[in-house]
Amino acid sequence: MQYMLLLYSDPSGWEAMSPGQQEAAMGQYYAYTKMLIDADVMRGGEQLARPDAATTITVQSGARRIQDGPFIESKESLGGYYLIEAPDLDAALGWAEKCPGAHHGHVEVRPIIVTR
Amino acid sequence: VSEAGETAERVARAAYGRLVALLAARSRDVIAAEDALADAFAQALARWPDVGVPANPEGWLLTVARNRLTDGHRRAVRAPVSAVAPEELPDMALPDRDPDAIPDERLKLLFACAHPAIDAGIHTPLMLQCVLGLEAREIARAFLVAPDAMAQRLVRAKRKIRDAGIPFVLPGREDMAPRLEAVLEAIYGAAALDWPGGASSAGGLGGEALYLAETVAALLPGEPEAAGLAALIAHSEARGAARLVAGRFVPLPEQDPESWDRLLIDRAEAWLARAATMGRPGRFQIEAAIQSAHAARLLTGRVDAEAVALLHEGLWRIAPTHGAAVARAVAIGETRGAEAGLVALDATVGDQQRFQPALVARGHLLRRLGRREEAAAALTAALALTVEPEIREFLRGRIVQVAEGLPEDLPTPPGRLC
Numbered sequence: 394m395q396y397m398l399l400l401y402s403d404p405s406g407w408e409a410m411s412p413g414q415q416e417a418a419m420g421q422y423y424a425y426t427k428m429l430i431d432a433d434v435m436r437g438g439e440q441l442a443r444p445d446a447a448t449t450i451t452v453q454s455g456a457r458r459i460q461d462g463p464f465i466e467s468k469e470s471l472g473g474y475y476l477i478e479a480p481d482l483d484a485a486l487g488w489a490e491k492c493p494g495a496h497h498g499h500v501e502v503r504p505i506i507v508t509r
Numbered sequence: 510v511s512e513a514g515e516t517a518e519r520v521a522r523a524a525y526g527r528l529v530a531l532l533a534a535r536s537r538d539v540i541a542a543e544d545a546l547a548d549a550f551a552q553a554l555a556r557w558p559d560v561g562v563p564a565n566p567e568g569w570l571l572t573v574a575r576n577r578l579t580d581g582h583r584r585a586v587r588a589p590v591s592a593v594a595p596e597e598l599p600d601m602a603l604p605d606r607d608p609d610a611i612p613d614e615r616l617k618l619l620f621a622c623a624h625p626a627i628d629a630g631i632h633t634p635l636m637l638q639c640v641l642g643l644e645a646r647e648i649a650r651a652f653l654v655a656p657d658a659m660a661q662r663l664v665r666a667k668r669k670i671r672d673a674g675i676p677f678v679l680p681g682r683e684d685m686a687p688r689l690e691a692v693l694e695a696i697y698g699a700a701a702l703d704w705p706g707g708a709s710s711a712g713g714l715g716g717e718a719l720y721l722a723e724t725v726a727a728l729l730p731g732e733p734e735a736a737g738l739a740a741l742i743a744h745s746e747a748r749g750a751a752r753l754v755a756g757r758f759v760p761l762p763e764q765d766p767e768s769w770d771r772l773l774i775d776r777a778e779a780w781l782a783r784a785a786t787m788g789r790p791g792r793f794q795i796e797a798a799i800q801s802a803h804a805a806r807l808l809t810g811r812v813d814a815e816a817v818a819l820l821h822e823g824l825w826r827i828a829p830t831h832g833a834a835v836a837r838a839v840a841i842g843e844t845r846g847a848e849a850g851l852v853a854l855d856a857t858v859g860d861q862q863r864f865q866p867a868l869v870a871r872g873h874l875l876r877r878l879g880r881r882e883e884a885a886a887a888l889t890a891a892l893a894l895t896v897e898p899e900i901r902e903f904l905r906g907r908i909v910q911v912a913e914g915l916p917e918d919l920p921t922p923p924g925r926l927c
Binding site: 394396479480481482483484485486502504506 | 624
């Protein structure tokens with residue numbers, strides 16, 4: 394199966410860090426990504442720009458409505474994701490547990506629906 | 510009901526969980542497994558009366574259900590469920606006649622049902638349905654919820670197992686303790702639902718809980734808490750009939766030991782003895798030991814109050830729940846006097862006005878101190894929080910006795926599973 398690890402955290406925590414701390418945090422993510430690649434489970438993943446860079450659009454009765462900001466405003470927001478291959482939820486949770494995001498925020502583990 | 514029908518029903522009850530576990534193990538699709546099994550049972554009821562019961566009914570059902578599962582997608586589109594050609598059904602005389610030859614995967618199913626990714630509130634209903642084949646409306650009745658709501662929650666949980674990829678595996682050594690605790694907790698939940706009626710009360714699930722607990726204890730012979738839970742529930746079930754006499758709740762100290770089920774008590778003692786050999790005490794073992802101390806009244810005519818108080822102290826230390834604190838306070842009241850019991854109650858249980866067992870214990874201790882008005886007030890507050898009609902009846906009687914200053918030494922139920 395494939396699982397999406399959705400990394401939620403409070404972006405202000407990142408901004409409060411010194412450049413050295415930020416570098417160390419990035420190092421943790423690089424190491425984690427390398428671990429996923431070495432184990433051949435990494436299928437994708439990116440870091441997202443901060444939530445105020447988001448724009449939300451909906452089209453209702455043909456009219457498009459554009460709104461500044463993310464769809465859901467909350468203290469912890471989606472900051473990035475990994476797409477991984479895992480045989481079952483326990484294995485996926487095992488990878489999610491090692492993700493640095495689980496240690497300074499929350500990681501939501503969502504299965505991908507396979508369409509043939 | 511015909512002999513074939515009876516056999517099908519007996520096999521259904523004994524084998525339901527084993528067959529669901531096997532059928533769902535790879536796909537994790539409990540819903541499809543249950544549907545396929547229901548078809549297989551329908552086939553059995555239709556065919557066995559004509560051709561006789563197969564030598565290995567479980568194997569027959571498994572084969573039919575498996576064929577149904579593998580054909581599932583194709584068949585779902587073009588044919589109704591009942592239209593199976595006779596030649597597609599398995600040979601009546603399967604070579605494999607030993608039911609034990611079918612591997613028992615129920616434990617894996619139980620662990621899937623109590624997986625932390627599934628809402629803890631649905632663990633117990635899920636087990637009752639997937640492992641024992643209970644219908645949603647039976648479970649709903651025991652949980653006092655609407656049947657539709659229960660059915661919906663069960664379907665949602667089963668979809669979660671399938672869609673999230675919750676595996677049918679035994680937890681590794683590292684995860685075993687917390688995962689087993691969730692399984693045992695869910696089984697304990699089924700047993701607690703049954704109170705006060707035991708197997709004799711309508712909608713009671715004590716028998717089912719005992720079956721699940723003994724299944725886990727037998728399949729995990731190295732886990733003392735599993736044996737402890739089996740002992741605890743067997744003790745509780747042994748008193749089912751004594752606990753409820755003519756629709757009225759009878760607290761443990763007032764029960765007639767002669768109306769306890771001796772065979773179940775022996776079974777409970779055997780589980781507890783087995784647990785004790787492993788030298789790793791735990792919450793369920795201590796609760797079972799408390800029940801065992803009370804059951805000793807059958808043989809010795811008395812209860813060792815000091816031993817009971819010591820066990821309650823131990824239980825409260827390792828599992829400091831409000832329920833354990835109340836039971837401990839009552840036990841202290843028995844050994845060191847009602848005043849000491851009341852002090853212990855106040856020191857360990859806050860917000861007693863909203864906790865029924867605390868109010869019952871309070872009423873009991875106050876009455877023993879001769880503070881009748883306060884005792885009646887506590888019992889009246891307890892009555893307002895009680896839903897079970899048998900217990901309401903009991904409390905009403907107690908309130909009258911307290912008001913009239915009648916017999917001084919009435920005992921009180923020490924804990925929920927008594």
